[in-house]
Amino acid sequence: MIALAASRLANRNRLECLALYALLQGVPLYSGVALMIMLINASEFADQRYGAAIFIAMTSTLHALVNPWLGPKFPHFFRHSHEPLFADPALSFAEKVSRWLAQPKTALQLLTNLLLLSTLAVGVASIRRCTRSRAAHLWQFPDCCNETPAGATSRNLKPLRVVG
Secondary structure, three states: OHHHHHHHHHHHHHHHHHHHHHHHHHHHHHHHHHHHHHHOOOHHHHOOOOHHHHHHHHHHHHHHHHHHHHOOOOOOOOOOOOOHHHHOOOOOHHHHHHHHHHOHHHHHHHHHHHHHHHHHHHHHHHHHHHHHHHHHHHHHOOOOOOOOOOOOOOOOOOOOOOOO
């Protein structure tokens, strides 16, 4: 009976550890990566429905699985992301979060993520609007330049006349 209760507590602690790594470290980090990918307009990623959400969920989960496993084995490589506090079985979930937030490096990390994500969001919003308006312009006036409109395929594209 005691072994069953201990295994439940160990499983709960593992789940809490994975959730903390994924939500507090993985999601902000990979949201920034997703915004950077959208900023360079990678069509495989940016044009897919829920592409960014799937990317963030998968990479955050992988981050949460790998970090507690490799962090203690390679402390030099994981010194910025490994947090032994997340795996402490003596602390509750709320205590883990409050102690993590009380650390001085955490405030710097959160502020850095906030500034990075804000800057990238402004860049993505302004560049995406510009490329959409340019694509609309090219569809309306196909003779103005020799470029192919964004999203054009060989099936829906009329041949352009080259003005020379």
